[in-house]
Amino acid sequence: MKADHALLPQGLQVRSWHFRNRVVMPPMVTLRDPVSADGIAWYRRHAEGGPAMVIIEATGVPRFERDLTAAALQPLVAAIHGAGALAGIQLFPVDFGTDRDVGVLTRGEIAGIVAQFAVAARICREAGMDAVEPHGAHGYLLNRFFSPADNPRRDGYGRSLADRMRFGLEVVRAIREAVGEDLMLFYRHTPVKDGSYGLDESLPFARELVAAGVDVLDISPSSFEAPGDRAAPFRELGVPVVAVGNLDLPGRAEEALSEGRADLVAVGRGQIADPDWAAKAIRDDWSAITACTKCNRLCFGNLRRRVPIACSVWPGASAEA
Ligand SMILES: Cc1cc2nc3c(=O)[nH]c(=O)nc-3n(C[C@H](O)[C@H](O)[C@H](O)COP(=O)(O)O)c2cc1C
Incomplete structure (x- = not known):
């Protein structure tokens, strides 16, 4: 039975986009090509399970200058929309699985990456996507530019907070300039990195991100073992915030909303362990959910082994691999 006061089932309007409820499928690298038949089947199944939005996994912006055309993306977007969910995609500054050294990237290379984000966003808009999300979290390149412990630069992209914010802000401004108001712009940021930065720097950064055109802040702790949601302090910035991290346990997601710690x-x-998690949580049917055991064997474990992710409790995950 759905409690009358439940917030999970309530819709949310973000500019012209309607979220049918408060559940989002966050970006998760599958090591299936998202535009392949397997990838599309994966995302269709997860959209059918009831979340308001599915964010497609971290996808390197260089790919949009190669094979990720609007035509290639359209069937994937149609599969998600066909199941009633909004479609977003996380944009990664380099091909996923490769990396660049913060200290040696030239200013020209930084400008090149910023331009690639703009190209990618334009293609996503053309493909009918609802949102793009630069991956600024988890110790990857954009996050390392922000993090003083990881950024040795002295050229306007390092040292002061204003300079460490620059790369991320340039990405956001370039996307906004490329697509106008036609896409929602999410930004994923890790709020605290021990020994490097804290909320005293993350909050001013988030404020600047919003001023530069970010519609939704996706606040993700740096470790999947971190104790859940850390989005609450960002709610004062005037845009919806997404909380993430171990919110699948009964009551946790609803509590994050009812206690005012998050909007989504x-x-x-x-949602890997039970693709119908959202539908079941929304109707408050927790006993029907096949719970994730947090074994991390075939999701994170397969990522480490570089094979398509699967799940020890959802057999459907491997059937599509
Ligand atoms: C297999 C796997 C792949 C992931 N890939 C990404 C990714 O592409 N981008 C990202 O920002 N986070 C990624 N994450 C992190 C998730 O988006 C999420 O923040 C994390 O799993 C914590 O949420 P949970 O406790 O609900 O699983 C991944 C997680 C898993 C399990």
């Missing part, structure tokens, strides 16, 4: 909740491994 992202459930990752919980």
